[in-house]
Amino acid sequence: MHKRMAMLAFIILVVAWGIPSAKAACSTPVVNASFGSVTSFAVNSTASTSSGSLSVNCGSSLATIFNTDTISVRLTASTFASGTQAIMKKVGDSSGDNIPITVCLSVQNCGSPMTIGAPATTFNSTQLSIFLLTGGKNFTIPLFFSTQPGQTVAAGTYTTTLSFLTNWDICTGLGVGIGGIQICVIDQNGSATLSLTVTLEVTNDCTTILAPAVNFGTAPLLSSFSSVVQTISVTCTKGSVYTVGLNDGIHAVNGVRNMASGSNLIRYDIYQSTTNNRWGSSIASQRWSSTNATSVSTNQLIRNYNYTATLLSGQTTPVEGNYSDTITVDLSF
Missing domain, CATH: 2.60.40.2040 (CFA/I fimbrial subunit E, pilin domain)
Incomplete structure (x- = not known):
C-alpha cells in the first residue's frame, strides 16, 4: 500500500515537472x-x-x-x-x-x-x-x-x-x-x-400643453371688447431649449387671424406677454423661445407663456353672432 502511494506521488511530480508551459x-x-x-x-x-x-x-x-x-x-x-x-x-x-x-x-x-x-x-x-x-x-x-x-x-x-x-x-x-x-x-x-x-x-421630450380657450365675452360693439391676458403652459424636459409657435388659425386671410361666424369675420391677433411682438409660427422671429418664458416651475419642467389676445382696431362691427377660431400650438426643438 505504501509503495503504491509513493509511486502515485512520484507520477504526479513527474507530470507536473514535464508541463510547466501549461500554466498561463x-x-x-x-x-x-x-x-x-x-x-x-x-x-x-x-x-x-x-x-x-x-x-x-x-x-x-x-x-x-x-x-x-x-x-x-x-x-x-x-x-x-x-x-x-x-x-x-x-x-x-x-x-x-x-x-x-x-x-x-x-x-x-x-x-x-x-x-x-x-x-x-x-x-x-x-x-x-x-x-x-x-x-x-x-x-x-x-x-x-x-x-x-x-x-x-x-x-x-x-x-x-x-x-x-x-x-x-x-x-x-x-x-x-x-x-x-x-x-x-x-x-x-x-x-x-x-x-x-x-x-x-x-x-428631450414634452408631455403636456395646457392652452385654455380665449373668451372675449359679449358686447354690442367691437370697440367695447377688452383684450384677454392668459397663459399657455408647456411641460418639457428640464433645461430643454425649444420654441413655441401659434399658427394663424383656420380663418386667416393674408396672414391675419380671424374669428368667423358663417361668412362674417372679426380680425384679432395674439401677442407675446404684454408687448407688440406677434406670436406666430411660420416666421422664426415670431416663435417664442423657452429661454424667454414668462416663468418656470421650481422643478424646471413647466414653462409658462403669458400672452395678450386683442381685437384689431379699424373694423366695422359685424352682424351679431358667435365668432370663433381654432389655433394650433406647436413645439420645435
Missing part, C-alpha cells in the same frame, strides 16, 4: 452596459434595464478528478457615487442631476444589490458551473443593471465606470485526490480590478 495568466475581458436612449419622463417614471459581464478566462483544461475553483467579485468604486450607491451623471456637469443604478451580480432583479465597499461575493465550483463556457476553464459572470425611477434630470449622456475587484483560483488540470487530500498540479490564481462602464442617453 488568465485573461479578464469585460462587456460594458448601455441602457440606450430613454426620454427624461421615462427615466422619472420607469426603471430601465441593461446587462454586462465580467469574465475570467483561463484557457484549456486537463482532466480533473475534483474541482475546487473559486471566483470572488467585489464592487470597490464608482466614478460617481452617493455614499455606497453607484449613480450616473453627465461628465463635467455641476447641476447635481444624477440617476442611481442598482447593480445585481449574476441574478437579475436580485434581492441584495451590490453596494460600494460591501464584502465580496464568492462563487464555488458548483456555482461557477453555470457560468462555464464550452471548452476549458473560461467563466463569464453576468451583471444586471437597472435605473431607479423618480429622478428629474436634463437631457444628455449619463455614465459611470464601476470598479470590481475580482479574485480567482482555478485548477486547469490534473486535479487528484490522495488519501482524502485534494491536489491541483496546475493552479491558476490571481486578482484584477476590472472596470465596467454603464451609459444612458437621456433625450
Whole structure:
C-alpha cells in the first residue's frame, strides 16, 4: 500500500515537472452596459434595464478528478457615487442631476444589490458551473443593471465606470485526490480590478400643453371688447431649449387671424406677454423661445407663456353672432 502511494506521488511530480508551459495568466475581458436612449419622463417614471459581464478566462483544461475553483467579485468604486450607491451623471456637469443604478451580480432583479465597499461575493465550483463556457476553464459572470425611477434630470449622456475587484483560483488540470487530500498540479490564481462602464442617453421630450380657450365675452360693439391676458403652459424636459409657435388659425386671410361666424369675420391677433411682438409660427422671429418664458416651475419642467389676445382696431362691427377660431400650438426643438 505504501509503495503504491509513493509511486502515485512520484507520477504526479513527474507530470507536473514535464508541463510547466501549461500554466498561463488568465485573461479578464469585460462587456460594458448601455441602457440606450430613454426620454427624461421615462427615466422619472420607469426603471430601465441593461446587462454586462465580467469574465475570467483561463484557457484549456486537463482532466480533473475534483474541482475546487473559486471566483470572488467585489464592487470597490464608482466614478460617481452617493455614499455606497453607484449613480450616473453627465461628465463635467455641476447641476447635481444624477440617476442611481442598482447593480445585481449574476441574478437579475436580485434581492441584495451590490453596494460600494460591501464584502465580496464568492462563487464555488458548483456555482461557477453555470457560468462555464464550452471548452476549458473560461467563466463569464453576468451583471444586471437597472435605473431607479423618480429622478428629474436634463437631457444628455449619463455614465459611470464601476470598479470590481475580482479574485480567482482555478485548477486547469490534473486535479487528484490522495488519501482524502485534494491536489491541483496546475493552479491558476490571481486578482484584477476590472472596470465596467454603464451609459444612458437621456433625450428631450414634452408631455403636456395646457392652452385654455380665449373668451372675449359679449358686447354690442367691437370697440367695447377688452383684450384677454392668459397663459399657455408647456411641460418639457428640464433645461430643454425649444420654441413655441401659434399658427394663424383656420380663418386667416393674408396672414391675419380671424374669428368667423358663417361668412362674417372679426380680425384679432395674439401677442407675446404684454408687448407688440406677434406670436406666430411660420416666421422664426415670431416663435417664442423657452429661454424667454414668462416663468418656470421650481422643478424646471413647466414653462409658462403669458400672452395678450386683442381685437384689431379699424373694423366695422359685424352682424351679431358667435365668432370663433381654432389655433394650433406647436413645439420645435
